[in-house]
Amino acid sequence: MAGKKSWYFPDAELPPKGSDPEVFGHESVIILNTNKKDAHIDITIYWTDRDPEKCDRITVGAGRVFCIRAVDGEKFAGIAIPEGVQYAISLESDVPIVAQYGRLDVRQNNMAFYTTPGYAE
Secondary structure (H helix, E strand, O other), X not given: OOOEEEEXXXXXXXXXXXXXXXXXXXXXXXEEEOOOOOEEEEEEXXXXXXXOEEOOOEEEOOOEEEEEEEOOOOEEOOEEOOEOOOEEEEEEEEEEEEEEEEEEEOOOOOOEEEEEOOEEO
């Protein structure tokens, strides 16, 4: 099967809202499970100034894709992510998965959107 069981995203930051209320910044982790059984994933958030926090365990169904988003004060798998704060994410799955991080930053007129597959092992 494609993928890895451990994924790391060291450069996470929920961007602040821009000046246009119709367009909002966001960030997300997208998980692809190509296996024939569900993936059970433990998520840890690492902060610059406090101890790591465990998120709610998520399940991504067999042959499914799932997106975890942090935006507008919503919780990222059970943990509130403040805007503009540096943090990192780790995913530990019981089956191999493929994961990608994406961020849309709208703090200026020239919006910046990028994705990265992170580090996996």
